[in-house]
Amino acid sequence: MAYKRQTDRLPIIPADAQEFNVVCRYCIVGCGYKAYTWPINKQGGPAPHENKFGVDLGRQQDIETEAWYAPSMYNIVKQNGRDVHLVVKPDSNCVVNSGLGSIRGARMAENRPSRITGSQQQRLTDPLVWRNGTWQPTSWDDALDLVARVTARVITEGSEDDLVVSMFDHGGSAGGYENTWGTGKLYFGAMKVKNARIHNLTCSP
Ligand code: SF4
Numbered sequence: 001m002a003y004k005r006q007t008d009r010l011p012i013i014p015a016d017a018q019e020f021n022v023v024c025r026y027c028i029v030g031c032g033y034k035a036y037t038w039p040i041n042k043q044g045g046p047a048p049h050e051n052k053f054g055v056d057l058g059r060q061q062d063i064e065t066e067a068w069y070a071p072s073m074y075n076i077v078k079q080n081g082r083d084v085h086l087v088v089k090p091d092s093n094c095v096v097n098s099g100l101g102s103i104r105g106a107r108m109a110e111n112r113p114s115r116i117t118g119s120q121q122q123r124l125t126d127p128l129v130w131r132n133g134t135w136q137p138t139s140w141d142d143a144l145d146l147v148a149r150v151t152a153r154v155i156t157e158g159s160e161d162d163l164v165v166s167m168f169d170h171g172g173s174a175g176g177y178e179n180t181w182g183t184g185k186l187y188f189g190a191m192k193v194k195n196a197r198i199h200n201l202t203c204s205p
Helices: 140-157 174-190
Strands: 018-023 032-039 074-079 082-090 128-131 134-137 164-168 195-199
Touching (some): 128 140, 164 174
Parallel strands (some): 164 195
Antiparallel strands (some): 018 032, 032 082
8 A cells, every 4th residue: 555655654753743642533433543743844763762652663563563653544734724744543552442443543644634645635615415416516505595495395294203314423533523513503403303314333324
């Protein structure tokens, strides 16, 4: 995969990198990860006092070593308006995953939007409405008007029990916030729907 990403080498996490405890954004298992960020113009070194792992990276590491990360766990993102290196790697001290990462969680860093590395440039910036056989960007006013009119039609021709919404509810960190805050406010705060069907596992339909 490193070859496919055109990744030649990855920076060593410096000893003074910022460290955060994060939860995987994708499913309700809630695996624990560590996120590290540090300024774009810095990197650590192989000596124990120069890197976040506190080990001599100039030597062959044990087979179970935590002192590594994969290209999928790396990106360059904005933090407080500045470009920073980002590593998100499984937390070996988390009782849920004990340092293991799934094919989704272990890609959280590369799945961040980045103008430097070009990842996730296709992120949504406008609501999409299915019109004429394709998803088309539209305004929030138009999208909410459509929701209101469909909802009113369902309720007036049937009842509130006929109204069912489908949403996905991937908990955890940014995923939970980005994916469910808006739908939660709309469906449960404003519309007060009684019936919802959620998708919340990696393998659920
Ligand atoms: S998607 Fe994978 S890494 Fe993320 S919480 Fe679920 S099992 Fe853990």
